[in-house]
Amino acid sequence: MIIASDLTKRFGAIRALDGATFSAEDGQITGILGPNGAGKTTLLRIVYGLLQPDSGGVTLGGVDVGLNPVAAKKQMGVFPDRLGTYERLSTREVIHYFASLHGLDAKQRTAAIDRLVSELDLSEIIDRRTKGFSQGQRMKVGLAASLVHSPQHILLDEPSRGLDVMATRILRDYLKAQRAAGRCVVFSSHVMQEVAALCDKVVIVARGRVVAEGTTAALCELAGEPNLEDAFVKIIGTTEGIAS
Amino acid sequence: MNAWLGLLRKELLEISRDKRALISGFGIAFLAPLIIYGGVGFAISQSSSVSPVWIDVTNADRAPGLMETLADAQIFDVADWSGEGDRPTAKLEVIIDEDFAAAIAEGRQTQIILRGDLNDDAVRPVLGRTRDSLRQFSSATAGVRLLMRGIDPRLVQPIQWREQNTAPASNTAGRLTMMIGIYVMMAAFISAISTAVDTSAGERERNVLEMLLIQPVRPFDIVSAKLVGIFLVAMLGVLLTLTLSALAMGQVELEKVGMTFSLEPLNFVLILVVMLPLALLAGSINLWVGYLSKTFKEAQSQVAMVMLIPALGPMTLMFVPEPPDLLRQMPVTGQFMFLEQMLKAESVVVQEPIVASLLTLVLVLVFAWLASRYLASERSIDAL
Numbered sequence: 001m002i003i004a005s006d007l008t009k010r011f012g013a014i015r016a017l018d019g020a021t022f023s024a025e026d027g028q029i030t031g032i033l034g035p036n037g038a039g040k041t042t043l044l045r046i047v048y049g050l051l052q053p054d055s056g057g058v059t060l061g062g063v064d065v066g067l068n069p070v071a072a073k074k075q076m077g078v079f080p081d082r083l084g085t086y087e088r089l090s091t092r093e094v095i096h097y098f099a100s101l102h103g104l105d106a107k108q109r110t111a112a113i114d115r116l117v118s119e120l121d122l123s124e125i126i127d128r129r130t131k132g133f134s135q136g137q138r139m140k141v142g143l144a145a146s147l148v149h150s151p152q153h154i155l156l157d158e159p160s161r162g163l164d165v166m167a168t169r170i171l172r173d174y175l176k177a178q179r180a181a182g183r184c185v186v187f188s189s190h191v192m193q194e195v196a197a198l199c200d201k202v203v204i205v206a207r208g209r210v211v212a213e214g215t216t217a218a219l220c221e222l223a224g225e226p227n228l229e230d231a232f233v234k235i236i237g238t239t240e241g242i243a244s
Numbered sequence: 245m246n247a248w249l250g251l252l253r254k255e256l257l258e259i260s261r262d263k264r265a266l267i268s269g270f271g272i273a274f275l276a277p278l279i280i281y282g283g284v285g286f287a288i289s290q291s292s293s294v295s296p297v298w299i300d301v302t303n304a305d306r307a308p309g310l311m312e313t314l315a316d317a318q319i320f321d322v323a324d325w326s327g328e329g330d331r332p333t334a335k336l337e338v339i340i341d342e343d344f345a346a347a348i349a350e351g352r353q354t355q356i357i358l359r360g361d362l363n364d365d366a367v368r369p370v371l372g373r374t375r376d377s378l379r380q381f382s383s384a385t386a387g388v389r390l391l392m393r394g395i396d397p398r399l400v401q402p403i404q405w406r407e408q409n410t411a412p413a414s415n416t417a418g419r420l421t422m423m424i425g426i427y428v429m430m431a432a433f434i435s436a437i438s439t440a441v442d443t444s445a446g447e448r449e450r451n452v453l454e455m456l457l458i459q460p461v462r463p464f465d466i467v468s469a470k471l472v473g474i475f476l477v478a479m480l481g482v483l484l485t486l487t488l489s490a491l492a493m494g495q496v497e498l499e500k501v502g503m504t505f506s507l508e509p510l511n512f513v514l515i516l517v518v519m520l521p522l523a524l525l526a527g528s529i530n531l532w533v534g535y536l537s538k539t540f541k542e543a544q545s546q547v548a549m550v551m552l553i554p555a556l557g558p559m560t561l562m563f564v565p566e567p568p569d570l571l572r573q574m575p576v577t578g579q580f581m582f583l584e585q586m587l588k589a590e591s592v593v594v595q596e597p598i599v600a601s602l603l604t605l606v607l608v609l610v611f612a613w614l615a616s617r618y619l620a621s622e623r624s625i626d627a628l
Contacts, residue, residue, distance in 0.1 A: 048458055049458070050454065050457060050622075050625065051622050052622065069460075070460045070461075070462070071460075073458060073459060073460035074460045076458075078455075078458045080454045080455055080458060081454070082451040082454050083451060083455065084450040084451030084452040084455070085450070085452070086254070086258065086452060087450070088257070088258045088261040088262060089254070089257060089258065093254070093257060097250055097253070097254045098459065099250075100246055100247055100249065100250020100251075100253070100254075101247050101250055101456075101460065101461055102247070102459070102460065103246045103247055103460075105246065142455075145455070146455075
């Protein structure tokens with residue numbers, strides 16, 4: 001379970017987060033929804049320990065991310081906002097690398113690679129160098145690298161950006177499987193359909209604050225609107241920076 | 245330990261596949277022997293052989309004896325040019341007095357004017373050789389005049405001197421081979437620039453740095469693994485440069501100028517050992533500057549600029565006749581002066597390179613810590 005409490009963060013004169021609070025349960029997919037510039041990436045970067053909040057804190061599986069970042073990072077798999085690839089390495093070598101960083105020994109690494117090849121259908125690209133991979137193939141390599149150590153907490157920052165329909169479906173199915181396995185999945189997006197189709201709980205972020213949270217149905221009821229998009233617009237009070 | 249080995253393994257894999265960085269890094273190793281073989285060989289051939297030079301002589305017909313003396317020294321009048329192609333340009337004008345023959349015959353003093361751009365580097369050797377020949381002719385004529393008057397010419401030459409060079413051949417060659425020292429030092433600093441920039445600023449530009457910093461590894465582990473990779477490239481550059489330069493030196497005809505060159509296996513190994521901390525220093529500076537730079541291109545230019553500073557140290561020392569002893573214990577200058585002693589086969593005070601190496605390692609830790617601290621800061625993601 002992830003608990004973020006009263007997070008604030010400034011970058012110079014810009015207030016990126018202004019007391020953001022949310023929680024994400026195990027066995028659920030929690031969507032962080034907000035327009036461009038709402039503070040989603042900053043919020044997730046604080047949760048996965050890349051940025052330090054000016055105030056407030058995050059616990060992940062009971063571990064304080066600020067106080068014990070290495071222990072917290074061992075429990076999380078992160079698919080960051082900017083996901084590049086090691087173009088001179090093959091998919092197998094990339095996964096091997098990240099498995100090593102999580103301390104997996106040779107046997108565990110081999111088992112993890114075999115599991116990911118099967119789960120993410122990597123057989124065609126497992127021994128190819130990643131240079132020239134499509135967005136979908138890059139997404140698969142990124143997911144494999146993030147989840148090679150079977151983390152309890154999975155954090156994804158706009159993972160479907162740039163993906164085609166087939167790649168998006170693969171991603172969705174994979175995240176559903178992780179939820180079924182009892183994992184705590186958090187992902188940010190500004191795509192309504194994706195969030196509505198996938199999330200058990202939606203956290204709406206605007207101007208650095210969590211302005212509402214709950215199930216899709218609860219948010220629609222709160223806003224008195226028939227669908228999530230209309231409810232979202234009503235809650236944040238603007239249509240700027242929203243994709244349907 | 246698994247994690248650190250994983251970091252190192254990935255660095256080595258990437259480095260071994262980055263052909264462009266390796267080719268540019270090892271360029272100096274292949275360039276150095278070419279310059280040594282071409283440059284030093286040319287210098288030796290110039291100094292060990294007397295090539296003909298051409299001068300413009302006025303009234304040459306009045307001084308046939310002098311013209312013979314000049315011809316013996318391979319100095320010829322352009323008026324006598326009979327070869328194929330364009331007539332050579334006379335670098336010096338020699339004006340013989342019209343009265344020259346009569347003055348010589350009558351035992352009087354006569355005058356010769358040497359005219360030209362005497363500040364020109366190309367003219368000065370011709371001037372020197374012409375002066376020597378004139379001095380020789382003048383001295384011989386004076387000797388004949390004195391003998392004809394019954395006077396021993398040695399009376400007017402109370403001192404006769406001879407120069408005997410007692411410097412060992414290896415020492416003399418050492419001065420010439422200091423070029424190797426310069427190249428080896430440069431190899432330590434320059435070989436791994438591309439690799440360091442690629443693994444620091446390059447990783448950020450390829451958007452893989454954020455993913456790395458999210459992993460449960462300490463920034464110092466990341467920096468130290470990268471540093472080992474960069475260090476290995478730099479040392480390979482040093483090894484190649486030293487080996488190929490020494491081989492090239494062996495091919496130069498040093499015996500023509502009475503010199504020999506040999507690099508004993510022990511000295512070869514000692515040079516490599518002393519270069520180890522220097523290669524680490526170069527790597528740590530490269531990494532730190534690479535991370536501080538905002539873009540890959542900026543990193544390339546900044547690292548190259550920063551690397552010039554330590555590389556300039558040895559070059560400056562070349563022009564200091566007696567550098568202070570303290571410099572033997574300082575990073576960079578200490579290693580260079582040790583190299584100089586090894587190449588000249590001189591005896592070495594062991595403590596000096598050890599102190600220089602320890603101080604260099606302290607600097608390595610400082611720069612590695614600075615790079616780690618930068619990675620641990622929020623600025624590292626966007627190079628703010």
